[in-house]
Amino acid sequence: MKKVTRFFWFCSGAHIGTLKKYPIEHNKFVGVGATIFFTALFASLSGGYAMYFVFSGNPFAVIFAILFGLIWGTAIFNMDRYIVSSINKQGSVNSQILQATPRILLAIMIGIVISRPLELKIFDKEIRQKLKTAYLKGQRTKIDTLQKTYQQKYAQELGKNNDLKQEKDSLEKDINRSRFLLNQEVFGDKTNQTSGIVGYGTYAKQKADVLKEKEDRLKTVTADLDKMDQYLSDRKDYEGVNGTRLFTETQLDSLANVAGFADRNWALGQLSYNNKGTRDLDTYLAIAFIGYLFILFECLPVFVKLMSPRGPYDKALAKIAEANTYAAEKDRERDMLVTDKTYAHSVDVEFENRKQIITAQAAYDLEHQTYD
Template sequence: MKKVTRFFWFCSGAHIDTLKKYPIEHNKYVGIGATIFFTALFAALSGGYAMYFVFNGDGFAVGFAILFGLLWGTAIFNMDRYIVSSINKEGTTNQQILQASPRILLAIMIGIVISRPLELKIFDKEIRQKLKTAYLKGQRSKIDTLEKTYMQKYAMELGKNTDLKKEKDSLERDINRSRYQLNQEVFGDKTNQTSGITGYGTYAKQKQSVLEEKEARLKTVTDNLGQMDQYLSARKDYEGLNSTRLFTEHQLDSLASIAGFSDRNWALGQLTYTENGKRDLDTYLAISFIGYLFILFECLPVFVKLMSPKGPYDTAIAKTAEANIHLAERDKERDMAVTDNIYDHNLDTDIQRRKKIITSQSDYDFERHSYE
């Protein structure tokens, strides 16, 4: 337990040697350190999960996720530790709040960042269903667009094909009717369309000739219709209509499984809306609650430090800092004094050297003048 306590003290950013002297402060900084540690742990899991989706399908996806998760968690841990340890308890409440405001904003941003990937995991089932619906809807839209483009591009050929089908249907009905009338003429059935004379006579031959003409035309229309159908089918292949099909359930499951971070993030946002575009309050509150929870959890170390009263440890740290500042200023003044003494000594030496040079020059001038 001593090792665990010292570890959480380290996480809180406290000066351990000073904190040991004040047992009343021990539990407070254990709580602060534990909060910072578990916040960093959740950040590592969240960052690793996000990176896993970035490299999803890659053989090294797990390795990249672990590496990034450790780096991200370490960065968040270091940032939170600095945020908490840098709050000065010597000032007034307003001064402390003002001092902590930028850190609280930063904590809110960090909370939003680390909460999003975990929200994606929590609502994974709903996200998959939303993605499958979106992919199916997108495929339908794509097929409709292709069909519309095809209809517009080959409107004349499609119209001719429709006319040929109508003519073929009409000829088939006429041929059946004419064949029936021919049989009546041959067997001597008296009607408005037959003579009533049995045998293959003049009227029967006329009806046979009309029937053959219609059959020949039907053959021509059928051939033309087949050629037109073949041409339009080739055009469908060319335009991609024949190869584009709605996704099966298995294909939709595969697409939802390999969806990237961006698609899943979009689907999570769409969960808060119903099919008619209205806000789904229950889902919105559930997703928002998770985000607010992580934001609060990230801000909690700062709030705990702000709410906790000034203790003997804070006073000792403040006095130690003040003493260190005083010692630093004294050392600075001493160093400046030493520098000034060295400068003065060098200046005196230079002045004496110059005096010697001037004296020597004066003696030389005097001797020269006497000689002359």
């Protein structure tokens, strides 16, 4: 337990040598340090999970996720530790709040970043279903767009094909009707369109010729229709209309499994809305409260530091800081004094050197002086 306690003291950013002298403060800093540690742990899991989806499908995805999770958790740990340890308890309440405000804003941002990947994992089942629905809807839209483009591009050919179908249907009806009349004429059935004479006479030959013309025309129309159908089918293949189908359930499951972080994040946001486009309050609150929980968890060490009264540890730490500041000032003054003495000594040395040079020059001139 002593090792665990010292570890959480280290996590809280406390000066362990000073803190050990005040047992009444031990539990408070153990709690602060534990909060910072578990926040970093959640950050590590969150960052690793996010990175796993970034490299999803890569054989080294797990290794990348573990490495990034450790780095991200360490960064958040160091930042939280600095945020808490940098709050000064020496000023008034207002000055402490003002000092902590940017740190609280930073903690809120960290809480949001940490909570999002974990929300994606918590609502994984709902996200998959939302993604499958979105992919299926997108595929329907794609098919409708291809069909519309195809119909607009080949409107003339489609119109001609439709005319051929109508003519073929009309010819088939006329041929059946003409064949029935020919049979009536041959068997001598008297109607307003037959002569009533039995046998294959003149009227029967006329009706047979009309039937033959219609049958020949039907063959021509059928051949043209087959060619047009083949042409339009080839055009559908070329435009991608025939090759585009709605996703099966297996395909939708596969797409949902390989969905990236951006798609899953979008789906999580869409869970807050129902099919009518209005906000689903229950789902929205469930997602929001998870985010609020992590934000509160991230801000908790700062709030604890702000709400806790100034204890003996804080007073002792202030005295140590004051003593260190005083010692630093004395060291600076001593360094300046030493610098001044060094400067004065260097001036004296330079003066002596210049004096010796001038004296030597004067002696030289005196020795070599010439008289007129």
